[in-house]
Amino acid sequence: MKYSYLSHVECPRCGAVYAANDVQTLCTCGAPLLAVYDLERLRRDLPGPGALAGRPTNLWRYHELLPVRSQDAVVSLGESVTPLLALPRLGAAIDIPGLLIKDEGLLPTGSFKARGAAVGVSRAKELGIRELAMPTNGNAGSAWAAYAARAGLGIHIVLPSTAPALPRNECLMTGADLYLVDGLISDAGRIVGRAVARHGWFDASTLKEPYRIEGKKTMGLEIFEALGWRVPDVILYPTGGGVGLIGIYKALRELQQIGWLGGKTPRLVAVQASGCAPIVRAFEERREESSFWPDSATVAFGINVPKALGDFLVLRALYETDGCALAVDDDEILSELEGVGRMEGLYVCPEGAATLAAARKLRRDGWIAPGETVVAINTGSGVKYVEAVRREPRAILDKEAEIPAP
């Protein structure tokens, strides 16, 4: 029994194969690389999910399907399995009684980015990398800064000066070497690219290394395990770079291949903001890749990605699962955010609220059928999105004041 069944890494576009024990970045064809496991052998060694009983309830419980080959290399901040919560009041209001939310805000650094960072940093450490560099719009930087510090690796982060303040604080307080840039994340990316070339650092940008997606994959593994190794009818994912959606789809296929899941696939939904919907447009035109979305803008900062490196993988997953892509307006996002807070006590992030707004629309259109089980993914805690708060206290009182009757 091996800790990891990682076999090699492979290009999903041109099929080129690379050794897993070397440091890998992009394929020579420019596409991101994916990790491939020896699933035949895993199927023989672990005949069923019963093997997981008694393991710690964190994402490392799936270590055979993760790329870290030695348990000693695991870098952990306590990334526990996140809850899959029923939303009875909201579900009733939008006529989806089987509505569930996966609350990723309970991971270290408050977002699902912790999954990619936990696995990506652990694997980088295992491969002997000492210094990481990356551009970020916020939460990815928070997560990678924290895990890099935990691993004892150096990390250099470039953040647009207009990015929210709280992730910036997180990078600083976990000791990252942080730079702001008067520009967009694409400008930050170019600065990182030059620095990597000059200083020999490792470029940990989204999908430029093959392993963060393996961390995101655990979202899917956890959802299927929580449902008793069954799949829901629909999974809604807020799609910027789309790494989580690619990961969930990869989890599905790998579990099917080792025989832990049957043939039924959930319909995957890529949810975007109307102000930045390149995947939606490509899906509507049944294209294989998206086009750059100019002047993108949305309150959901995390899905403001005008052209994703893995767009073809996202679209492929949508087509192969009979899924879809749709966009929601910022107003719908903010109103859904307030609604789920008031009705269910969950303070979700705008990206998470977007998936709920999409569920509402898809049910209204009939795309979601009555009685279906629908999983919305809240990618992070709402608390960091100070800009999305539109409510005010009912009154400011002096010390002798009385609270009037409601």
Place this chain on the structure above:
Amino acid sequence: MKYSYLSHVECPRCGAVYAANDVQTLCTCGAPLLAVYDLERLRRDLPGPGALAGRPTNLWRYHELLPVRSQDAVVSLGESVTPLLALPRLGAAIDIPGLLIKDEGLLPTGSFKARGAAVGVSRAKELGIRELAMPTNGNAGSAWAAYAARAGLGIHIVLPSTAPALPRNECLMTGADLYLVDGLISDAGRIVGRAVARHGWFDASTLKEPYRIEGKKTMGLEIFEALGWRVPDVILYPTGGGVGLIGIYKALRELQQIGWLGGKTPRLVAVQASGCAPIVRAFEERREESSFWPDSATVAFGINVPKALGDFLVLRALYETDGCALAVDDDEILSELEGVGRMEGLYVCPEGAATLAAARKLRRDGWIAPGETVVAINTGSGVKYVEAVRREPRAILDKEAEIPAP
């Protein structure tokens, strides 16, 4: 087998007994009430902790020792067991290789207050209460607002206008009826007291109802379970109201009575800030109660409590476990906060950093011996404490800039 072994509630000062099925507040003598369980029967029914195997890894796994009598009344936002993490680098730096941190920042609403709110709100709902009211300095309000919304209960919260902005946002975004007061939390408490009398709401202020402490108790249960039903040598707790410390001590005694723990007790340490240290002063004078601390001030907002209603219970726990109380300066707190972030990737709150500063001092003094196992409790995520950030980005770059060599 009953879901809860709750028997009655009892006054720890005068011994008066009250029925658990009625709504209870304070004892007629003015002291807080504590829940009492039928531990003899529980000992017979559940002979060992093996009974917990396979239960969900959230705080409800200890339901026999919690006051909620019907599983249907449980209100949950996914309050998973929080990690107990080794701190190898910081531990080496302060010569405590057995240093562990319990990271409560991974609970819903980002702090340990979720434990008290989960259990307190569930029990309030079970007892038929419809409207809650409370004063708060921040995180308790965040947690109670979220759980009240999840339960479908109304909640009225009064917050000092000088309190941090983020907990205010949380209260608003989960639908609380929120008021600010130009004054202190004591002024907020008086406004709540008048409103409760006038409107018939339930006063959910700290220790004015008997059940939030039962939620806090699960911190202790989780620590002891994580250590294989052994106790550490020392537990350091940042002490404002002290409910968590009272709860951990209660967990210890209950587990000893049902035979799940042996006779060894951990030494409990109440950590306070130099600017608000009433328990420390009372401990040094070997008194049974503390005195009001005038003009209290500290960056660790959550332990700025000049006189705690449960002070006598905190002091009793310190005396009975051969523990101690000590104060740390704000500068020590902020420097420890930066250190554990940089060394371990953990962004703790100032209150959590205070326990690490205290561990450092106690080891230096020899009060903590070489080789002891020491648990520091980080009561919440640092991300909400925007005021505690003193670091700045290394540079603001223009788009064409290069990152210089480190």
